Amino acid sequence: MAEEQKLLKVTIDNISIEVPQGTSILNAARKIGGEVAPPAMCYYSKLEGSGGKCRTCLVEVSAGSTADPRPIPKLVASCRTNVMDGMVVKNITSEKVIDARKGVVEFLLINHPLDCPVCDQAGECALQDLGYEHGSEGTRYEFKRRTFIREDIGPYIQLHMTRCILCYRCTYVADQLTNNRVHGILDRGDHSEISTYISKAIDNDFSGNMIDVCPVGALTDRTFRFKNRVWFLKPMDAHRDCDKCHGKVTLWNRGDEVFRVTSRKDEWGEVQTLEDGKPGWICNTCRFEKKNTSDWVIEGPTRISRHSVISQGHYVDTVVPNDPLEKVLQGRKPKLLLDIHDESEVNQLQVHLSEIPGPAVSNTFNGNPHASGHNVTDVKEDYKAPNPMGTDSTNPNV
Ligand code: SF4
Ligand code: FES
Numbered sequence: 001m002a003e004e005q006k007l008l009k010v011t012i013d014n015i016s017i018e019v020p021q022g023t024s025i026l027n028a029a030r031k032i033g034g035e036v037a038p039p040a041m042c043y044y045s046k047l048e049g050s051g052g053k054c055r056t057c058l059v060e061v062s063a064g065s066t067a068d069p070r071p072i073p074k075l076v077a078s079c080r081t082n083v084m085d086g087m088v089v090k091n092i093t094s095e096k097v098i099d100a101r102k103g104v105v106e107f108l109l110i111n112h113p114l115d116c117p118v119c120d121q122a123g124e125c126a127l128q129d130l131g132y133e134h135g136s137e138g139t140r141y142e143f144k145r146r147t148f149i150r151e152d153i154g155p156y157i158q159l160h161m162t163r164c165i166l167c168y169r170c171t172y173v174a175d176q177l178t179n180n181r182v183h184g185i186l187d188r189g190d191h192s193e194i195s196t197y198i199s200k201a202i203d204n205d206f207s208g209n210m211i212d213v214c215p216v217g218a219l220t221d222r223t224f225r226f227k228n229r230v231w232f233l234k235p236m237d238a239h240r241d242c243d244k245c246h247g248k249v250t251l252w253n254r255g256d257e258v259f260r261v262t263s264r265k266d267e268w269g270e271v272q273t274l275e276d277g278k279p280g281w282i283c284n285t286c287r288f289e290k291k292n293t294s295d296w297v298i299e300g301p302t303r304i305s306r307h308s309v310i311s312q313g314h315y316v317d318t319v320v321p322n323d324p325l326e327k328v329l330q331g332r333k334p335k336l337l338l339d340i341h342d343e344s345e346v347n348q349l350q351v352h353l354s355e356i357p358g359p360a361v362s363n364t365f366n367g368n369p370h371a372s373g374h375n376v377t378d379v380k381e382d383y384k385a386p387n388p389m390g391t392d393s394t395n396p397n398v
Contacts, residue, residue, distance in 0.1 A: 250264050
C-alpha cells in the first residue's frame with residue numbers, strides 16, 4: 001500500500017489549510033483562492049523552473065514553523081518558498097507586503113510603457129491589473145527609459161521588447177514545449193533583452209504558446225494585432241480533431257468572425273489542465289490557421305472567472321431571444337437592405353450637424369441646412385454667440 005502523504009498545516013491571512021509536503025506558499029494560497037492568492041507575474045505552474053524573477057508574489061512569514069516559530073526577517077517570494085508545518089503567512093493582511101508590492105510595481109513600470117490604450121494585451125494584462133491594484137499615480141523616475149524596435153520573430157509572433165518584464169516564461173515554453181529553442185534572454189542587467197539567435201525566426205508547432213504565457217503585451221499574435229479589443233469579443237469554448245494537439249481552444253468571436261484562437265485559461269490566467277492531467281497547450285495550426293467558425297465544433301460560451309474587464313461583458317446564462325431573421329432570409333446572411341439617407345427625411349445629406357454653430361432646429365431640416373438655434377447656457381448667460389467655454393452639454397457642436 002502506498003505510504004500516506006504527510007499533510008502540513010499552514011495559516012495564510014488567518015485561514016488555515018492542509019497541503020502536501022513540497023507545496024509552495026503560493027500554491028497553498030491558491031487553494032484558498034480569491035484575494036489571498038498573491039499575484040504572480042513570472043511563476044507559471046505548468047512551466048517547470050518558473051518563478052523567482054518578478055517579486056510580485058512577496059509575502060510575510062510571521063512564524064516559520066511549529067518547530068521554529070521565529071518569523072522570517074525578510075519578505076519571501078511565495079512561489080519559491082515551500083510551506084512548513086505550522087507556518088503562519090500574511091499576504092493581504094500585511095502592511096509590509098502591500099508596501100513592498102507597490103514598490104515592485106513601481107520598478108516594473110520604470111521601463112514598461114503606459115501604452116495600454118493601444119496595446120493588444122489591454123483587458124487581459126497581469127501588469128495592468130497589478131498597476132490598478134498596487135500602482136501609484138505618478139512616477140519618480142527621471143532617467144531615459146529603455147526602448148526597442150519591434151521585431152517580427154517568425155510569421156506569427158511580434159516581439160515588442162519595450163513592454164517585456166523579463167519574466168522568462170516564454171523561454172521556458174520554448175525549452176519545454178518545442179524541440180528547438182532559438183531565443184532567450186541576451187545580455188545582463190539593464191541591457192537584458194529577449195531576442196532570437198542572430199535574427200532566427202521562432203518557427204515550430206507550439207511556439208504560439210509563448211503569446212499565451214506572456215503576462216504583458218510583449219509577445220503578440222500577428223494575426224490578431226490591432227484587429228479588436230478583447231472586451232468586444234465573445235470567448236467561446238470550441239474543439240476540433242487535431243493530429244498535433246488536443247484541439248480544445250477558446251475562440252474569440254465577433255458575430256461569426258473568429259478574430260483569434262487561444263488556449264483555454266484557468267482562473268489564474270494559466271492554460272487549463274485537461275482531463276488527462278496535462279496542460280492544454282495548443283498547436284500553431286489550431287491557433288493561427290483555423291479562423292473559420294466552420295473549422296470548429298462550438299461547445300458554448302467560455303466562463304471567464306478572472307476579475308478582468310472581459311468578465312464585465314459576461315454573458316453566460318443570458319437567454320438569447322429567438323432571431324427569426326435567418327429563417328426569413330432563408331439562410332442567407334443579412335446584408336444592407338436600404339440606405340438610411342434614401343429613406344429618412346431627417347437624415348438629409350446637405351445637413352452637416354457637426355458644422356452648424358448651434359443646435360439644429362426645425363428650419364435646419366426644412367430648407368435651410370445652415371439654420372441653428374441657441375445653446376441653453378448661451379441663453380441663460382446672455383451670450384450673443386455660442387458660449388466660448390463650450391459648457392452646454394445639450395449641444396455637441398460647441
Ligand atoms: S516576452 Fe513576455 S513572456 Fe517573454 S520574458 Fe518578456 S514578459 Fe516574459
Ligand atoms: S511570481 Fe514569484 S517571483 Fe514572480
